[in-house]
Amino acid sequence: MGRKLLLEHANVPEIHTYQVYRAKGGYSAVEKALKMTPDEVMEEVKKSGLRGRGGAGFPTGMKWSFLDRKSEKPRYLVCNADESEPGTFKDRYVMEKIPHLLIEGLICSSFALGSNTTFIYIRGEYKWIVGILEKAIAEAKNAGFLGKNILGSGFNLEIYVNNGAGAYICGEETALLESLEGKRGNPRMKPPFPAISGLYGSPTVVNNVETLAAVVPILNLGGDEYAKIGIGKSTGTKLISACGNIKKPGVYEIDLGLPVYEFLNSDEYCGGIRDGHRLKAVIPGGSSVPILPADLFYKNIKGEERNMSYESLSDGGFVSGSMLGSGGFIAMDETVCIVRNTWTFARFYHHESCGQCSPCREGTGWMEKVLHRLEFGHGHMHDIDLLVDVAKKIEGNTICPLGDAAAWPVAAAIRHFREEFEYHVTHADKVKNSRLAHLDDYKKELVLL
Amino acid sequence: MIKVTIDGVEIEVEPGTTILNAARKAGGAIVPPAMCYYSKLKGSGGKCRTCLVKVTAGSEKDPRPMPKLVASCSTGVQDGMVVQNITSPEVVEARKGVVEFLLLNHPLDCPICDQAGECHLQDLAFEHGAAKTRYEEERRKFDKIDIGDKIQLHMTRCILCYRCVYTADQITNERVHGVLKRGDASEISTYIENVIENDFSGNVIDVCPVGALTDKTFRFKSRVWFVKPMNAHRDCSKCCGKTAVWLHGEEIYRVTGRKDQYGEVEEFICNECRFDKKSKSDWVIEGPREVERWSVIRQNKYEIGTQVQAPKNIGYGNITV
Ligand SMILES: Cc1cc2nc3c(=O)[nH]c(=O)nc-3n(C[C@H](O)[C@H](O)[C@H](O)COP(=O)(O)O)c2cc1C
Ligand code: SF4
Ligand code: SF4
Ligand code: SF4
Ligand code: FES
Numbered sequence: 001m002g003r004k005l006l007l008e009h010a011n012v013p014e015i016h017t018y019q020v021y022r023a024k025g026g027y028s029a030v031e032k033a034l035k036m037t038p039d040e041v042m043e044e045v046k047k048s049g050l051r052g053r054g055g056a057g058f059p060t061g062m063k064w065s066f067l068d069r070k071s072e073k074p075r076y077l078v079c080n081a082d083e084s085e086p087g088t089f090k091d092r093y094v095m096e097k098i099p100h101l102l103i104e105g106l107i108c109s110s111f112a113l114g115s116n117t118t119f120i121y122i123r124g125e126y127k128w129i130v131g132i133l134e135k136a137i138a139e140a141k142n143a144g145f146l147g148k149n150i151l152g153s154g155f156n157l158e159i160y161v162n163n164g165a166g167a168y169i170c171g172e173e174t175a176l177l178e179s180l181e182g183k184r185g186n187p188r189m190k191p192p193f194p195a196i197s198g199l200y201g202s203p204t205v206v207n208n209v210e211t212l213a214a215v216v217p218i219l220n221l222g223g224d225e226y227a228k229i230g231i232g233k234s235t236g237t238k239l240i241s242a243c244g245n246i247k248k249p250g251v252y253e254i255d256l257g258l259p260v261y262e263f264l265n266s267d268e269y270c271g272g273i274r275d276g277h278r279l280k281a282v283i284p285g286g287s288s289v290p291i292l293p294a295d296l297f298y299k300n301i302k303g304e305e306r307n308m309s310y311e312s313l314s315d316g317g318f319v320s321g322s323m324l325g326s327g328g329f330i331a332m333d334e335t336v337c338i339v340r341n342t343w344t345f346a347r348f349y350h351h352e353s354c355g356q357c358s359p360c361r362e363g364t365g366w367m368e369k370v371l372h373r374l375e376f377g378h379g380h381m382h383d384i385d386l387l388v389d390v391a392k393k394i395e396g397n398t399i400c401p402l403g404d405a406a407a408w409p410v411a412a413a414i415r416h417f418r419e420e421f422e423y424h425v426t427h428a429d430k431v432k433n434s435r436l437a438h439l440d441d442y443k444k445e446l447v448l449l
Numbered sequence: 450m451i452k453v454t455i456d457g458v459e460i461e462v463e464p465g466t467t468i469l470n471a472a473r474k475a476g477g478a479i480v481p482p483a484m485c486y487y488s489k490l491k492g493s494g495g496k497c498r499t500c501l502v503k504v505t506a507g508s509e510k511d512p513r514p515m516p517k518l519v520a521s522c523s524t525g526v527q528d529g530m531v532v533q534n535i536t537s538p539e540v541v542e543a544r545k546g547v548v549e550f551l552l553l554n555h556p557l558d559c560p561i562c563d564q565a566g567e568c569h570l571q572d573l574a575f576e577h578g579a580a581k582t583r584y585e586e587e588r589r590k591f592d593k594i595d596i597g598d599k600i601q602l603h604m605t606r607c608i609l610c611y612r613c614v615y616t617a618d619q620i621t622n623e624r625v626h627g628v629l630k631r632g633d634a635s636e637i638s639t640y641i642e643n644v645i646e647n648d649f650s651g652n653v654i655d656v657c658p659v660g661a662l663t664d665k666t667f668r669f670k671s672r673v674w675f676v677k678p679m680n681a682h683r684d685c686s687k688c689c690g691k692t693a694v695w696l697h698g699e700e701i702y703r704v705t706g707r708k709d710q711y712g713e714v715e716e717f718i719c720n721e722c723r724f725d726k727k728s729k730s731d732w733v734i735e736g737p738r739e740v741e742r743w744s745v746i747r748q749n750k751y752e753i754g755t756q757v758q759a760p761k762n763i764g765y766g767n768i769t770v
Contacts, residue, residue, distance in 0.1 A: 167631070184628065189495040189523050355609060355628075355635035356496050362550040365633045369586045386583060393546030396517040397498055 002268065003229065005217035005237045006210070007253045010097045016132060018139035021100040029219040030145055033108040034153040041112035045215060047223030049235035054080055054171075054208030055286065055326040057310045066195035067113055068203040076204040077115035078180065079106060079212055081122040081129075082164060082171035086287035086348060087328030090239035091209035093251040095122075095129050099136035103159065105212040107145060108219055110157050113205055118159045121176050124166035133161045168352035172400050173206040174198075175354065186356050187400035208326075210239050231257030234309035238324070240269075244331040247271035260284075260306045260313075261298055264331060277333035281416070284313050285325020287345050288405035290412030291338070292322050318412065338420045342413040343371035349406035360403035363394040367410055374424045377432035384421045388414055451528035455479045455502075456536045468521035468532055469500055473711065480711075481534050482544075482573050484551070484658050485610035486522035487713055493615050494522035497608065498547045499573060503540050506531035518543055541577075548578035554589040554633065556605050564660030566673040569712055570608060591636060596626075597644035599665050599724050600654060604636050607661035613637060613653035620649040620717070637661070648687050651723040655706045655714050666724050667695075667703035676702050678740065681732040687719035694732055701727045707738070 004010075014020040021027075033041050046061030067075060079102070083091040095102055102120075110118045122130060137159050140146045148156045162180055164170045170179045174188035177199050198204025214236060218226045227235045234256035243249045246264070248271035254263060264279070265272045273279050282297040283289060299305055301320040306312045313324045332341070350364040370387055373379040391407035398404070414421055424431050450461045455472050456479040462471045470488070472480045481502055486494030494500075500522045504515040509529025518540060521532070534540060552574060559565040591604035609628070614637070617626035625640040639645060645653070654662045676695040681704075683690045695703045704723050706714030726732065 169631070189520075350632060353632035355630075355632040356611075357498050358496070358547055358550040358608070359498055361609065361633050361635070362553040366550075366553060366584065366586075393543065393550070397501060397543055397547070399495060 002253065002255055002258070003237065004253050005221075005229075006094065006101065006213055006239060007098075007251075010093075015098050016096075016100070016136070018100060018136070018143055021098065022143070026100055027104055027140075027143075027145055029104055029216045030107045030111075031151065032219050033111050034151050034155060038112045038114060041108060041219065044218055044223035045112065048214075048218040048226040049223075049230075049233065050211065050214055050218060050226070051234070051310065052208060053210035053214070053238065053327070055085070055288070057324065060207065060211055063195070063207070064113060064205060066193070067205055068196050069114070071203050073200075073202040074116065075114050076199045076202055077106065077110045077113050077118045077212075078173075078176065078199060078204060078206045079118065079120040079209060080171060080173065080176060080206050081120050081126070081209045082168075082176060083126070083209070083326075084123050084168040084171050084352075085326050085328055086345065087241065087243060087283065087330045088286045088326045089241040089243075090251050090327055092126060092129065093239070093241070094209055094213055095126070096132060099129075099132050100140065101213045101216060102133070102209055103136050103140050103145075105215045106159055107140075107150070107157060108215050109205075109207070109212050110159075111155055115205075116156050116158070118157060119180060119199075120159065120161045121170070121180055122161060122163055123171070124164045127163060130161050130163050137161070167354075168348075169354045169400075169402060172402065175400070176206065177204065184354075186354050187402075189399060210327075229255055231307065231309050232311055234311060234324075238308070238327055240308070240327045240329050242270050242329040242331070244329075245274050245277060245333040245336070246331050247274055254308055256309045257312075258308045260308055263308055263329075270329075270331065273331065273333050277335065279331060280334045280336060281332045281338065283322070283328075283330040283332075283409075284308075285323045286328030287330075287348065287409060288401075289323040289325040290318055290321070290408050291341075291416060292412075293416045296320055296416070297322075318408070319415075322412070337375075338413050338417040339371070339375050339424050342410055343368065343375045345409045346371045346406065349402065353402060353406070354400075357399045357403070359394045360398045360406065363390050363403070364406045366390055367406070371410070374421060375431070377424065377428035377430075379421075379425050379428075381422065381425050383425070384414060384418065451526065453526040453528075453530045453532065455532045456534050462526060464525075464528075466526055468502060468504075468519075468524050468526055468530075469494075471526050472521065472532075472534065479534050481521045482569075482577065483522050483711065484569060484573065484608060485612060487612050487615070487656055489713060489717075490612060490615040490619060490656070493610075493612055495520050497551065497610055499544060499551070499577070501540060501543050501547070503533040503537040504530060505533055505537075544577045545579055548574055549582065549584075551608050552578065552582060553584050555608070556588060556590075558606075562606065562660040563663045563668055563673075564606075564657075568660060569658035589633060594638070595665070596639055596653075596662075597650070599651065599720070601663050601665050601668065602637060603661050603663065605661075606659050607637055608659055609635055609637070610658060612656040612658070613662055616653050616656050617645055617647075617650070620652065621645065621647045626653070648719045648721070649717055651720045652706065652714070652717045654723075655708070655717075658712060664703055664705075664723070666727070670702050671697055678738040680707065680735040680738050682735065683722065683726065683732050685719060685722055687721060689716045689718065690722060691716060692718050692722055692732075693738055694734065699729060701729060701732070703727075 009015050009024045050060045051057040169175045170185040172187045175185040179185040194204040229236050237253050241251050252269050263269045279294040283291050300315040310324045314321045346368040350368040353360045353364045355361040370383050391411040394403045395407040453471050460471050460475045481500040483500045484497035501518040502521045506512040508527030594602045625643045629638045654664050676697045678693045681694040692704050693707050694701045706718050
């Protein structure tokens with residue numbers, strides 16, 4: 001059995017209540033933190049090697065140290081609970097099951113950062129979780145872990161939950177801040193970074209739900225102990241939301257560095273591909289990261305086994321690698337049409353682009369339309385190269401990374417599955433008549449594992 | 450003063466200057482095109498991505514190149530920074546892409562568009578674009594909307610530069626003009642088709658780089674190259690009163706702010722000067738305005754037969770007018 005730091009008590013009945021959470025040792029990290037200085041808490045987080053769990057994997061301790069402490073303005077911590085990346089549903093699991101873990105992490109982190117007002121920005125579609133969190137906040141306040149002079153330490157903290165209105169882009173940290181301020185959720189130009197000028201122009205740290213929850217075990221174990229878990233610069237445990245054609249979809253906590261083969265095939269985790277089918281491709285970190293064909297998923301281009309870590313999954317760069325991303329793990333078997341899948345993602349990014357900058361606003365729609373043509377058998381051979389070129393012209397040329405996130409999956413799908421796109425042109429009649437059946441005679445040519 | 454090198458030209462500027470403004474200080478071919486930045490509008494820029502440049506050395510102290518192309522309108526210069534604009538094939542290629550994106554859903558109805566001849570999108574496409582589009586699908590369309598009785602919004606032509614939004618935001622503290630929806634469905638709109646009740650609302654016409662916001666008092670009256678721009682002024686209680694009046698014979702066809710070579714007005718003017726003062730007796734006419742040598746507006750003027758240098762790098766050579 002793998003170690004569980006975040007989800008250890010997730011299945012304890014009534015763990016969402018303060019009493020049960022407390023009885024299981026909850027809020028001991030707060031008690032510990034408030035006896036330390038904020039700098040000491042930050043030091044533990046630095047030592048832990050924790051990296052942002054929201055997608056980019058930026059070292060959390062370093063991010064915290066960028067916060068402008070000299071400013072006269074109040075400092076804010078904002079918890080990013082927008083979780084809208086297709087394939088990612090780990091934050092939801094934490095918030096629904098053990099809301100107090102997040103609240104505890106928020107109290108410790110707010111203390112370290114000197115934030116007396118902390119916000120949770122939660123996606124519009126998670127409306128019912130707002131109630132769960134607010135109840136947890138009220139219980140914590142009742143128990144003296146929130147409000148004025150917490151545990152006699154002199155530290156004050158209020159936590160507010162803010163419900164978004166259903167825009168993926170509001171997960172991008174600066175769009176999130178705009179939205180929290182009551183404005184249209186357009187990403188801001190950077191610099192200035194939120195650490196200098198964030199919410200209401202004040203120094204702000206934005207962190208993912210899982211990142212902030214991980215502060216609890218870090219304080220309980222000590223940063224050094226936490227850093228011993230994992231592999232290299234990928235320390236600690238990570239939540240992976242696994243879905244697709246696997247036997248056991250769900251949210252799993254893994255030690256970073258777990259071999260990908262084990263994650264996908266062992267009964268403890270995904271349980272393997274459903275019976276009678278074989279793995280065709282994997283998107284290891286949410287819809288924004290490059291897709292990998294089965295062989296490149298299991299082994300990198302040098303033939304070394306991959307493991308679930310930031311470094312190993314990105315080995316090979318965008319030519320033959322992918323990314324751990326947010327941990328939205330999507331496994332596909334041979335019944336999945338890559339063209340259709342790529343079109344679906346393109347449709348998502350087209351729909352979610354904020355429209356501020358021209359390459360993303362126009363390019364995402366264009367890619368979707370061309371992919372639609374290909375998927376439904378109206379495409380031409382030159383459309384495939386057109387897609388590659390459009391993706392290239394979006395990538396790196398936009399204000400925020402949504403442009404890249406839209407371009408990468410298209411570029412990667414064509415890089416690894418070009419024959420499948422070509423098949424949609426050469427066998428247009430077949431594709432027109434049935435959307436999926438054409439895979440039957442096509443799959444022979446694929447590398448399936 | 451700090452030093453920055455753009456396409457081999459060394460420029461000295463104040464700290465805090467953007468790459469674009471440093472380039473503008475030197476002028477000429479090294480100036481990146483800018484469709485959304487407007488120096489008089491706080492917060493503008495960064496959106497259109499036409500001004501992307503390559504920073505090959507970040508600064509004297511840290512000479513590493515920047516990993517991505519950057520928007521020159523919103524990136525500050527550092528001492529010893531080295532920048533490539535048109536000397537970088539990567540920039541030229543990316544810009545071609547941006548122009549293609551801007552034109553993707555654009556109607557290109559220049560023959561019936563009031564902006565033709567003074568349209569920044571036309572200039573941009575001419576200088577930096579490809580001759581053909583690769584877009585095969587239907588283009589997006591919107592209905593025309595009247596913003597009051599003097600301004601028309603033709604959203605189909607809008608490039609979402611947000612300039613009019615910043616203008617509306619900065620002339621009034623009552624937000625009634627902004628962006629609705631998102632992505633390529635975004636549209637400029639006023640709050641339930643409200644009029645922007647403000648003496649300076651007409652300036653949204655001047656800041657608009659394309660024919661999306663036009664002056665209804667001038668609509669379809671004349672092509673801009675058949676009217677002559679003259680500097681004029683009057684005593685105005687609301688604004689500076691310094692304008693450009695556009696003459697057709699003895700008649701004033703329209704009044705606008707005085708625009709510089711980058712299409713930016715020197716000063717905003719009020720609606721009274723713009724829409725109501727259309728008689729020559731309202732104005733003291735100072736004399737003809739300088740028109741860019743290659744501007745289409747020059748076509749109907751003036752010095753027939755002179756050699757006009759076509760805009761930078763388009764490979765068309767010289768044009769005789
Ligand atoms: C388009 C877009 C959507 C994003 N959505 C989320 C999200 O839903 N949740 C999240 O935690 N981070 C999201 N991010 C990443 C955030 O911008 C930010 O990097 C993250 O919240 C930082 O937290 P971390 O350092 O703890 O990972 C998104 C980024 C982009 C560009
Ligand atoms: S990249 Fe897309 S989502 Fe991001 S700012 Fe530009 S248009 Fe908006
Ligand atoms: S806005 Fe410019 S490019 Fe567009 S139709 Fe009018 S003149 Fe032509
Ligand atoms: S209407 Fe004109 S000024 Fe306003 S956003 Fe569109 S193009 Fe820009
Ligand atoms: S002028 Fe710089 S991005 Fe538009």
